Amino acid sequence: MSKEYVVAVVGATGAVGEEMMKTLEKNKFPVKELIPLASKRSEGKTVLFKGKKIPVKVLNEDSFKGIDIALFSAGGSISKQYAPFAIEEGTIVIDNTSAFRYEKDIPLVVPEVNAEDIKQHKGIIANPNCSTIQMVVALAPIHREFTIKRILVSTYQSVSGAGRKAIFSLQNEAKQHLNHEEVEQGSLSHQIAFNLIPHIDVFMDNGYTKEEMKMDWETKKILHSDDIAVSATCVRVPVFRAHSEAVNVETEKPITAAKVKELLSKAPLVVLQDDPHENLYPMPIKAENKNEVFVGRIRQDESIKNGINMWVVSDNLLKGAAFNAVQIAEKLIEFKLV
Numbered sequence: 001m002s003k004e005y006v007v008a009v010v011g012a013t014g015a016v017g018e019e020m021m022k023t024l025e026k027n028k029f030p031v032k033e034l035i036p037l038a039s040k041r042s043e044g045k046t047v048l049f050k051g052k053k054i055p056v057k058v059l060n061e062d063s064f065k066g067i068d069i070a071l072f073s074a075g076g077s078i079s080k081q082y083a084p085f086a087i088e089e090g091t092i093v094i095d096n097t098s099a100f101r102y103e104k105d106i107p108l109v110v111p112e113v114n115a116e117d118i119k120q121h122k123g124i125i126a127n128p129n130c131s132t133i134q135m136v137v138a139l140a141p142i143h144r145e146f147t148i149k150r151i152l153v154s155t156y157q158s159v160s161g162a163g164r165k166a167i168f169s170l171q172n173e174a175k176q177h178l179n180h181e182e183v184e185q186g187s188l189s190h191q192i193a194f195n196l197i198p199h200i201d202v203f204m205d206n207g208y209t210k211e212e213m214k215m216d217w218e219t220k221k222i223l224h225s226d227d228i229a230v231s232a233t234c235v236r237v238p239v240f241r242a243h244s245e246a247v248n249v250e251t252e253k254p255i256t257a258a259k260v261k262e263l264l265s266k267a268p269l270v271v272l273q274d275d276p277h278e279n280l281y282p283m284p285i286k287a288e289n290k291n292e293v294f295v296g297r298i299r300q301d302e303s304i305k306n307g308i309n310m311w312v313v314s315d316n317l318l319k320g321a322a323f324n325a326v327q328i329a330e331k332l333i334e335f336k337l338v
């Protein structure tokens with residue numbers, strides 16, 4: 001019989017944690033035992049895995065004894081605090097937060113793009129930011145063929161990227177607004193219902209937000225190229241699930257929309273949805289609960305010599321988080337690293 005693994009999900013009661021468990025089940029990941037971990041607030045709660053209710057355990061320093069793989073998604077500070085205890089126990093950590101992404105020795109992996117980097121791991125593999133993952137899945141084939149010089153990207157990010165509280169905020173604020181009640185602002189920095197917030201994560205000294213800088217730092221690391229210039233504007237939008245991105249790329253070599261369409265029609269995990277005459281283009285509502293990265297509106301940027309515009313949509317909780325993390329765990333098995 002092939003080997004089965006004890007898998008912990010840290011942050012199992014959260015929006016991403018729930019999807020991690022669903023993805024483990026859906027992908028038939030060989031789980032011997034699932035250990036859901038969360039904070040003291042979740043004591044007494046259960047999660048559903050393979051039709052069974054499993055009691056949530058409170059995360060502590062001794063949580064990792066006997067655990068082969070731990071998927072972390074409880075915030076960066078929790079990863080920083082508890083991942084070292086996991087590593088001490090020989091547990092392999094797949095971390096969905098930004099806690100370790102920029103450390104030189106820690107691989108940052110999107111399996112369709114740089115799976116081989118997993119082989120360099122020393123206990124932790126970082127899962128990139130949701131917006132970066134879907135963008136590089138679409139751009140890696142273009143970079144290999146045409147060498148990307150510069151990326152300009154604007155994101156339209158759903159509230160689920162900010163966790164369960166933000167999902168409830170959009171629901172409550174929308175209800176109150178439509179009922180002509182006074183809107184009580186939820187967990188985001190402003191009302192999100194019927195609004196757009198050009199502010200995700202903290203502001204940095206250069207005027208960008210950290211979310212925007214993540215797209216720069218992480219794209220360079222995943223594509224192994226410090227020469228790619230990236231400028232991002234990240235915006236929270238009143239959509240529950242799936243992030244959308246308007247992406248403009250400038251390449252070294254001459255590029256055409258037709259060639260990009262041909263390349264992306266064969267690219268792993270990419271689904272081309274590009275028939276404007278039939279009103280066919282990717283939309284967040286159609287990408288919900290799907291693992292793929294949907295690309296459309298591919299057209300020449302007529303304002304520069306070698307440029308392309310496109311529209312990229314994917315479910316931020318799946319390819320942007322849980323699905324990518326489980327794919328990394330599957331690669332660990334494939335590469336015989338666990």
Ligand code: A2P
Pocket residue numbers: 010011012013014015016017037038039040041042059073074075078162163164165
């Ligand atoms: P809990 O539900 O017990 O607060 P989301 O991103 O959807 O907000 O989810 C965050 C996840 O991280 C939840 O599962 C939450 O558990 C978990 N979490 C937050 N703080 C801690 C902590 N101090 N220890 C363990 N898990 C935590």
